[in-house]
Amino acid sequence: xxxxxxxxxxxxxxxxKVTISCSGSSSNIGNNYVSWYQQLPGTAPKLxxxxxxxxxSGIPGRFSGSKSGTSxxxxxxxxxxxxxxxxxxxxWDSSLSAGVVFGGGTKLTVL
Amino acid sequence: xxxxxxxxxxxxxxxxxxxxxxAASGFTFSSYAMAWVRQAPGKxxxxxxxxxxxxxxxxxxxxxxxxxxxxxxxxxxxxYLQMNSLRADDTAVYYCAKRLGVLTGWxxxxxxxxxxxxxxx
Numbered sequence: 001x002x003x004x005x006x007x008x009x010x011x012x013x014x015x016x017k018v019t020i021s022c023s024g025s026s027s028n029i030g031n032n033y034v035s036w037y038q039q040l041p042g043t044a045p046k047l048x049x050x051x052x053x054x055x056x057s058g059i060p061g062r063f064s065g066s067k068s069g070t071s072x073x074x075x076x077x078x079x080x081x082x083x084x085x086x087x088x089x090x091x092w093d094s095s096l097s098a099g100v101v102f103g104g105g106t107k108l109t110v111l
Numbered sequence: 112x113x114x115x116x117x118x119x120x121x122x123x124x125x126x127x128x129x130x131x132x133x134a135a136s137g138f139t140f141s142s143y144a145m146a147w148v149r150q151a152p153g154k155x156x157x158x159x160x161x162x163x164x165x166x167x168x169x170x171x172x173x174x175x176x177x178x179x180x181x182x183x184x185x186x187x188x189x190x191y192l193q194m195n196s197l198r199a200d201d202t203a204v205y206y207c208a209k210r211l212g213v214l215t216g217w218x219x220x221x222x223x224x225x226x227x228x229x230x231x232x
Contacts, residue, residue: 002155033216037156044225045148045156050211050218088156092217099170100146100158100217 003028004089004103011109016079020106022072022089028101032092034072036065039086039105048087049074076108084110113137113221115207120226123197127230133190133207133223141185144210146219147192149203149228159205160192164213174200197230204228 005023012018022034036049047056049065052072062077072089089103119131131147146161160181161170169181180193190207204227208219 033218035216035218037219039156044206044222045219046222047211047218047220050220051215056211056220086155090156090158090217090219097173099172100148100161102148102156102158105155 002104003093003101004091006087006089006103006106008104009107009109011111012079013111014079014081017075017077018079018108020074020076020087020089020108022074022103024070024072024091024101026070027095028070028091028093029067029072030070031094034065034067034089034091036063036072036074037088037090038083039088041085045088079110081110084108113209115209115221115223117205117207117223117226120205120228123194123201123228123230125197125199125230125232127197128193128195129197129228131192131194131205131207131226131228133192135188135190135207135209138209138221140183140188144213144217145183145190146208146210146217147181147190148206148208148219148222149201150206150225151200151203154203157203161210161217162190194228197228199230202228202230 037045052067147159204225207223209221211218211220
């Protein structure tokens with residue numbers, strides 16, 4: 001059971017827009033920055049979004065992030081078949097067991 | 112170019128020990144916090160441990176506290192994870208990851224290719 005809650009799967013057609021939610025609490029998302037990672041099959045995770053809504057160099061503008069209260073959202077516009085991957089949210093949790101927490105991951109299928 | 116190269120994975124006995132290493136290059140290793148993140152077969156990402164750059168503070172997920180020890184040797188640009196009292200549920204690919212920066216959240220902008228640890232008798 002992950003501390004952050006993501007939908008197990010989402011799907012959409014090429015060219016469409018999809019959103020992936022990440023729900024937490026005041027000890028994690030509510031008071032800390034959120035990051036998003038993309039993991040293609042058989043590869044290491046890749047940072048897509050950091051500090052809620054910033055994109056590292058080289059990440060297309062089709063990927064965007066937002067945060068409101070204790071939830072965060074990753075949006076992917078203009079879906080491409082190459083976007084099929086697992087997506088994870090992550091943040092710091094400031095509870096007694098302080099540390100980084102990840103969501104359970106969301107499998108994106110581009111139909 | 113940032114490179115993180117893990118080694119030391121393999122087959123470990125239940126109750127036994129393994130030491131993972133992560134050789135870093137392409138950045139000033141001593142200036143960045145580092146972490147270990149694992150992924151059990153077919154499962155999601157699980158953060159294991161982290162060590163800061165400034166004062167070497169360490170953090171662990173509850174399931175490995177008292178069993179695993181993270182450390183860093185800035186003179187060798189290397190991160191370590193000493194894994195003792197291994198259990199079957201420690202079986203996973205272990206990734207070494209670099210934190211993006213100290214003035215940002217705990218974002219990991221560079222990852223190694225991972226090393227597989229299998230705990231089995």
